[in-house]
Amino acid sequence: MSPRPLTLITGSTGLLGKGMEETAPAGARLLGLHQRDYAVKDSRMKHLVLDIRDKRAVDRLFAKHKFDAVVHAAGIASVDYVEKHYAESLESNIVGTLNITAACRKAGIHLVYVSTNAVFDGKKPPYREDGAVNPVNKYGRLKADCEKIVADTLEHWTVARPILMYGWNHIATRPNPATWIYDKLMRGERVQLVNDVVENPLFNLQCGRALWAIIRRKPAGVFHLGGKNASSRLEFGRRIAKAFGLDASLIDEVGSDHFPGIAPRPPNTTFVVKRMEDELGVAAMTLDEGLRAMKESLVLRP
Numbered sequence: 001m002s003p004r005p006l007t008l009i010t011g012s013t014g015l016l017g018k019g020m021e022e023t024a025p026a027g028a029r030l031l032g033l034h035q036r037d038y039a040v041k042d043s044r045m046k047h048l049v050l051d052i053r054d055k056r057a058v059d060r061l062f063a064k065h066k067f068d069a070v071v072h073a074a075g076i077a078s079v080d081y082v083e084k085h086y087a088e089s090l091e092s093n094i095v096g097t098l099n100i101t102a103a104c105r106k107a108g109i110h111l112v113y114v115s116t117n118a119v120f121d122g123k124k125p126p127y128r129e130d131g132a133v134n135p136v137n138k139y140g141r142l143k144a145d146c147e148k149i150v151a152d153t154l155e156h157w158t159v160a161r162p163i164l165m166y167g168w169n170h171i172a173t174r175p176n177p178a179t180w181i182y183d184k185l186m187r188g189e190r191v192q193l194v195n196d197v198v199e200n201p202l203f204n205l206q207c208g209r210a211l212w213a214i215i216r217r218k219p220a221g222v223f224h225l226g227g228k229n230a231s232s233r234l235e236f237g238r239r240i241a242k243a244f245g246l247d248a249s250l251i252d253e254v255g256s257d258h259f260p261g262i263a264p265r266p267p268n269t270t271f272v273v274k275r276m277e278d279e280l281g282v283a284a285m286t287l288d289e290g291l292r293a294m295k296e297s298l299v300l301r302p
């Protein structure tokens with residue numbers, strides 16, 4: 001390993017990429033990939049525009065750099081977008097993962113594949129890492145297929161499954177559920193939040209810390225990354241309103257049947273995060289702790 005290890009992060013402009021950047025160990029060199037042609041400002045990571053569907057471009061990148069670790073998080077991560085644009089999503093998520101996996105195999109690099117809680121049907125929470133995978137939507141099916149590609153073709157791999165993430169992103173225009181709720185309440189607009197989809201939300205910097213611990217220790221197998229509290233989206237919104245001093249009476253309680261046009265969601269995918277705590281040394285944060293930390297870093301928002 002070189003004195004200043006080089007880590008490749010695909011999907012660097014996402015919330016997870018931002019979490020990894022903010023928590024990177026001193027001296028780490030970071031190269032990030034994203035797809036659309038724009039420049040990322042004020043980042044300690046070097047960002048490259050490269051479409052992971054392009055095998056030749058991926059191979060050229062791996063020929064040029066000797067990576068000490070690769071975190072593969074790129075792909076289409078919107079559940080509803082995947083449901084409606086399946087062919088495009090297959091290419092980004094499956095072909096892209098095949099290309100990154102093949103390059104890691106050839107170079108003998110440990111790959112950390114970033115999966116999701118959406119691989120579960122949400123009927124038997126809480127979920128440990130060995131829980132039965134049974135996705136209820138196309139996004140979950142693609143991610144479960146990618147997990148298999150990684151596990152079946154690589155010798156050195158870890159699958160990290162984050163659950164609903166919150167935090168500030170690089171790009172203010174790429175909302176996540178927390179910033180979407182925050183922005184709506186800030187503008188005094190009403191928000192409808194479901195009471196029947198439950199997760200244990202994860203602060204993106206805590207996700208970054210867990211991924212850096214995985215890179216350091218290179219453990220085999222699957223890790224669940226989540227927070228301490230199970231919370232419905234409704235409760236999540238109310239906690240955000242409280243944490244930021246916003247008007248919670250603007251939040252309307254609804255059930256999932258209120259949004260008939262969207263992809264099905266697993267009802268309760270709450271994770272057991274014991275492996276994260278015991279083997280990675282990363283303590284699960286309560287939602288209030290995470291939101292407090294998010295509030296304290298508000299000044300950094302682009």
Ligand SMILES: NC(=O)c1ccc[n+]([C@@H]2O[C@H](COP(=O)([O-])OP(=O)(O)OC[C@H]3O[C@@H](n4cnc5c(N)ncnc54)[C@H](OP(=O)(O)O)[C@@H]3O)[C@@H](O)[C@H]2O)c1
Pocket residue numbers: 010011012013014015016017033034035036037050051052053072073074075076077078092096114115116117161162163164165166174176
């Ligand atoms: N956010 C969550 O709550 C959550 C929960 C569970 C699991 N996850 C998983 O965590 C990972 C990261 O999530 P995120 O929320 O950070 O994602 P995100 O905000 O949706 O960002 C997706 C990233 O992938 C890049 N990308 C998409 N297609 C690409 C392609 N063909 N080639 C190169 N880059 C491409 C995007 O680049 P552009 O900026 O150019 O579009 C962006 O950097 C995903 O794998 C997701 O499935 C996320």
